[in-house]
Amino acid sequence: MTDVGPVTCAGCGLLCDDVTVEASSDRVRLRPECPLGTQWFSERLLAPADAPAATIDGEPADLESALARAAEVLRGARRPLLHGFEAATVEDARAAVALADRLGALVSTGGVAGAPAVAVRGASTATLGEIRDRSRLVVIWREDPETTHPRLLERLGFGGGEPERTLVVVDDRETATARRADAHLRWARDRDLDALTSLHVLQRGLALRPGDLEAGLRALVELLDAVPHATFVYGAGLTAGAGGQRRALALHELVRGLCRERHTVTLELPGTPGTRSADDVLAWQSGYGGNVDFASGHPELVTATRWFDDVDVTLRVAPGPTGSLLAGPGAEVWIRTAGAGVEASGTMHRLDGVPLTLQAPRPDDAPTAAAVMTRLLAEVER
Amino acid sequence: MSEIRISGGAVHDPANDIDGEIRDVCLKDGRVVDEVGPDARLIDARGMVVMPGGVDIHAHIAGPKVNAARKLTPDERRDHPVDRTAALRSGTSGLVPSTFTTGYRYSLLGYTTVVEAAAPPLAARHVLSELRDTPMIDKAFLILMGNNQVLFELIREAGGAVSAQLRDAVAWWLEATGGYGVKLVNPGGVELWKQNNGNVHSLDDDVAGFEVTPRQVLEAIGGAVDELGLPHPVHVHANNLGVPGNAGTTLETMRTLAGRQAHFAHLQFHAYGGKPGGLPRSRAPELLDYLSAHPELTADVGQVMFGPAVTMTADGPVAAMLRDLGAEEWFNHDTEVETGCGIVPYRYRASNYVHALQWGIGLELFLLGRDPWQVMLSTDHPNGGSFLSYPKLIRLLMDRAFREDQIGRANQRAIRRTALLDGLDREYSLNEIAIITRAAPARRLGLRDKGHLGVGADADVTIYHDRADREEMFATPRYVIKAGEVVVEEGELRLIDDGVLLSSHAGFDPEVVHVLAPLFGERYTVAFEHYPVRDPALREPARVVEARS
Numbered sequence: 049m050t051d052v053g054p055v056t057c058a059g060c061g062l063l064c065d066d067v068t069v070e071a072s073s074d075r076v077r078l079r080p081e082c083p084l085g086t087q088w089f090s091e092r093l094l095a096p097a098d099a100p101a102a103t104i105d106g107e108p109a110d111l112e113s114a115l116a117r118a119a120e121v122l123r124g125a126r127r128p129l130l131h132g133f134e135a136a137t138v139e140d141a142r143a144a145v146a147l148a149d150r151l152g153a154l155v156s157t158g159g160v161a162g163a164p165a166v167a168v169r170g171a172s173t174a175t176l177g178e179i180r181d182r183s184r185l186v187v188i189w190r191e192d193p194e195t196t197h198p199r200l201l202e203r204l205g206f207g208g209g210e211p212e213r214t215l216v217v218v219d220d221r222e223t224a225t226a227r228r229a230d231a232h233l234r235w236a237r238d239r240d241l242d243a244l245t246s247l248h249v250l251q252r253g254l255a256l257r258p259g260d261l262e263a264g265l266r267a268l269v270e271l272l273d274a275v276p277h278a279t280f281v282y283g284a285g286l287t288a289g290a291g292g293q294r295r296a297l298a299l300h301e302l303v304r305g306l307c308r309e310r311h312t313v314t315l316e317l318p319g320t321p322g323t324r325s326a327d328d329v330l331a332w333q334s335g336y337g338g339n340v341d342f343a344s345g346h347p348e349l350v351t352a353t354r355w356f357d358d359v360d361v362t363l364r365v366a367p368g369p370t371g372s373l374l375a376g377p378g379a380e381v382w383i384r385t386a387g388a389g390v391e392a393s394g395t396m397h398r399l400d401g402v403p404l405t406l407q408a409p410r411p412d413d414a415p416t417a418a419a420v421m422t423r424l425l426a427e428v429e430r
Numbered sequence: 431m432s433e434i435r436i437s438g439g440a441v442h443d444p445a446n447d448i449d450g451e452i453r454d455v456c457l458k459d460g461r462v463v464d465e466v467g468p469d470a471r472l473i474d475a476r477g478m479v480v481m482p483g484g485v486d487i488h489a490h491i492a493g494p495k496v497n498a499a500r501k502l503t504p505d506e507r508r509d510h511p512v513d514r515t516a517a518l519r520s521g522t523s524g525l526v527p528s529t530f531t532t533g534y535r536y537s538l539l540g541y542t543t544v545v546e547a548a549a550p551p552l553a554a555r556h557v558l559s560e561l562r563d564t565p566m567i568d569k570a571f572l573i574l575m576g577n578n579q580v581l582f583e584l585i586r587e588a589g590g591a592v593s594a595q596l597r598d599a600v601a602w603w604l605e606a607t608g609g610y611g612v613k614l615v616n617p618g619g620v621e622l623w624k625q626n627n628g629n630v631h632s633l634d635d636d637v638a639g640f641e642v643t644p645r646q647v648l649e650a651i652g653g654a655v656d657e658l659g660l661p662h663p664v665h666v667h668a669n670n671l672g673v674p675g676n677a678g679t680t681l682e683t684m685r686t687l688a689g690r691q692a693h694f695a696h697l698q699f700h701a702y703g704g705k706p707g708g709l710p711r712s713r714a715p716e717l718l719d720y721l722s723a724h725p726e727l728t729a730d731v732g733q734v735m736f737g738p739a740v741t742m743t744a745d746g747p748v749a750a751m752l753r754d755l756g757a758e759e760w761f762n763h764d765t766e767v768e769t770g771c772g773i774v775p776y777r778y779r780a781s782n783y784v785h786a787l788q789w790g791i792g793l794e795l796f797l798l799g800r801d802p803w804q805v806m807l808s809t810d811h812p813n814g815g816s817f818l819s820y821p822k823l824i825r826l827l828m829d830r831a832f833r834e835d836q837i838g839r840a841n842q843r844a845i846r847r848t849a850l851l852d853g854l855d856r857e858y859s860l861n862e863i864a865i866i867t868r869a870a871p872a873r874r875l876g877l878r879d880k881g882h883l884g885v886g887a888d889a890d891v892t893i894y895h896d897r898a899d900r901e902e903m904f905a906t907p908r909y910v911i912k913a914g915e916v917v918v919e920e921g922e923l924r925l926i927d928d929g930v931l932l933s934s935h936a937g938f939d940p941e942v943v944h945v946l947a948p949l950f951g952e953r954y955t956v957a958f959e960h961y962p963v964r965d966p967a968l969r970e971p972a973r974v975v976e977a978r979s
Binding site for chain 1: 494496497500501502503504507508512513521522524527528529531552553554556559563623624625627750753758760761762763765766773953954955956957959960963964965967
């Protein structure tokens with residue numbers, strides 16, 4: 049294969065669709081350059097061609113035997129869980145949720161376990177172009193997109209000359225993103241809730257109890273006061289772990305308060321490139337995003353991790369080199385799937401919700417994860 | 431495909447001037463035919479009412495806005511689970527149902543065609559994916575064009591006139607997305623909202639940075655749609671929605687578009703007297719007078735129903751207004767170049783002056799309107815209330831005693847400011863209901879095969895028990911036939927029909943891409959060549975309705 053492009057890269061949730069790929073037998077180069085994208089395409093383009101279609105308990109098997117064995121395990125499952133979705137397309141997620149509905153399974157899209165904060169007070173969000181063209185201040189909260197979403201800052205207009213824009217990073221780590229910041233505010237993660245609620249107090253013009261965070265917070269409020277449009281970028285650094293929902297809620301509450309004086313939006317960095325697509329599909333098919341349990345015959349929103357305690361069979365929905373893996377008591381079935389964006393086309397939702405087509409620069413006969421899920425559904429129903 | 435003879439029912443087919451006549455309707459291969467063979471399935475419809483399948487001209491059922499509303503309101507849906515069966519997918523109902531449930535519930539109400547009224551073109555793939563998961567109904571979507579920066583540029587360059595480039599651009603956009611029609615939402619106002627929480631307040635306000643006015647956007651895009659001869663005219667959500675005194679803006683918008691075909695969405699929300707910041711009053715009669723004199727204009731009502739609702743709109747500043755009234759949840763999403771989005775869960779209370787006035791204005795629009803072909807039924811689902819409340823709304827229109835009882839329960843200070851206490855004794859006939867729920871919407875959408883039962887029409891038919899309680903009658907059709915197959919019997923889904931996508935097509939000069947590509951490159955974060963939806967799995971099965979010219 050020589051140069052192909054522009055194609056869409058699913059190496060991270062940014063789904064950059066201006067990528068030209070130059071591949072030889074042992075090397076992949078991307079324009080514009082991106083380490084994550086290069087790695088992503090390398091894994092798919094340089095993979096050995098002699099991988100088996102499937103394995104059963106580690107032994108090579110043909111696709112039909114693997115599907116039959118997987119269906120047998122699923123039929124016997126008491127509490128199956130469908131998860132993964134790391135690079136899943138909308139089509140993969142549609143087929144997976146259909147299967148979960150039939151099985152009465154749990155579905156985890158990689159979203160936050162526990163009640164989502166957005167459902168409590170809502171959120172203000174925007175697509176990348178809105179932020180690039182209007183925000184003069186971007187606050188990145190405990191994320192390192194220079195590592196996880198390498199072209200984010202470029203795509204938000206940083207490093208591109210006029211107009212000037214300010215980057216603030218809140219993080220107590222010395223990250224690659226923090227090194228590019230105009231202001232780097234440092235405090236420990238366990239102070240985030242305090243910081244967010246204090247910012248809320250300050251932006252309302254109320255007095256703040258003196259403390260060690262005060263100077264940094266006042267500086268941030270001054271920066272916010274100087275712009276007509278601002279953006280907060282956040283992700284698992286804020287929302288994961290104990291108290292995550294409260295911290296996310298505090299951020300959205302702060303943004304809502306800031307909106308009174310200036311247009312303010314948030315951008316959530318997803319855990320994996322496929323998270324947003326899977327979460328959107330789960331929401332439209334079931335009514336709920338995040339994690340959903342179909343065990344009672346209808347969808348229920350999963351609000352605590354204990355719902356997962358008695359899972360006995362897991363089915364990891366994964367297109368591309370990792371393939372789809374079913375693991376249950378005494379059985380492990382792996383099925384090679386065509387990778388969306390290289391070996392198969394498909395639709396994915398960018399981290400800001402914009403739906404995009406993935407191309408198939410090197411088509412492959414392996415089934416997509418969607419096709420595997422659809423076959424499994426047919427096998428299970430038989 | 432099966433043959434069906436619907437025998438002995440009272441047929442209400444106003445598009446063919448049939449008003450309750452007892453006659454047979456024959457169906458074959460998905461169409462209405464003159465006659466069927468002796469082996470055709472016989473449906474004994476004696477004592478029943480036969481109508482074309484329902485057509486919803488304005489609802490919000492699919493796409494990123496609807497899906498954000500689902501994520502925003504899990505508590506609202508918790509009490510409305512829908513179990514899976516051997517044939518049906520599980521889901522959740524309530525105000526913003528999941529996709530499969532949306533299709534099922536519309537079908538159970540006797541609807542066979544529904545229009546999603548506000549889709550960001552950039553999100554077309556998402557809208558199409560959801561519609562693919564919405565069975566039982568044929569579906570179309572309108573694309574949002576009233577705050578599109580690329581179109582602003584073309585309008586400015588042409589000095590506000592309808593240029594060939596603008597016409598070609600509109601046609602290109604429909605082709606690129608699979609959309610059916612063109613929607614304008616608060617033209618110019620949403621762009622200012624996204625800039626710095628601004629808005630426009632009159633048709634001649636400047637849209638900062640673009641040197642265009644809302645009036646120019648209305649004239650140019652409305653004119654382009656008219657000249658293209660699209661099957662559905664420009665569909666307008668006027669400026670100043672919900673603001674007391676906005677009837678003046680609405681009338682001015684009507685005057686601006688008069689002489690061209692145009693449809694006004696949820697007119698109730700645009701029919702207020704009074705002053706901004708003060709208490710509204712009704713100016714519905716003036717709007718109806720104007721419509722009466724201008725048969726080229728139509729509207730749907732956007733009735734509010736007392737109880738819970740979820741407001742969802744491309745009109746970001748309207749949602750912010752509701753947020754500032756004390757809403758618990760507020761969601762905002764800005765889509766680059768094209769549009770905005772705001773969502774606020776809401777409740778209309780009979781005791782509240784404003785809500786009772788809105789309810790009363792909606793009923794005024796229905797009851798004082800002279801021509802039911804011009805004023806169609808909608809609740810702007812789920813903004814004024816769920817589509818599941820249509821049977822109750824029909825009863826309000828058909829049953830004066832029931833209506834007067836309901837009027838008596840609403841805020842009387844508000845009701846006194848409407849015409850509802852002025853001896854308004856009109857009761858809709860079954861034929862008038864058939865007009866406002868199927869015949870008129872189908873005709874206005876340019877769907878020649880829908881909304882009637884003449885030979886050649888789609889075999890979409892709803893058969894009701896003729897019950898005195900019209901709410902019960904319209905809530906549970908005896909049979910629903912979709913594309914020639916019985917899909918509902920006595921409140922049970924019998925057969926799953928996927929439905930088709932309805933798209934429109936107008937010819938355009940392909941050279942327009944050379945005008946659009948550089949304008950895209952400057953503004954979008956998606957490559958121009960990747961913008962159009964080409965995947966057949968998203969665009970088919972579809973029926974493409976050609977433009978007139």
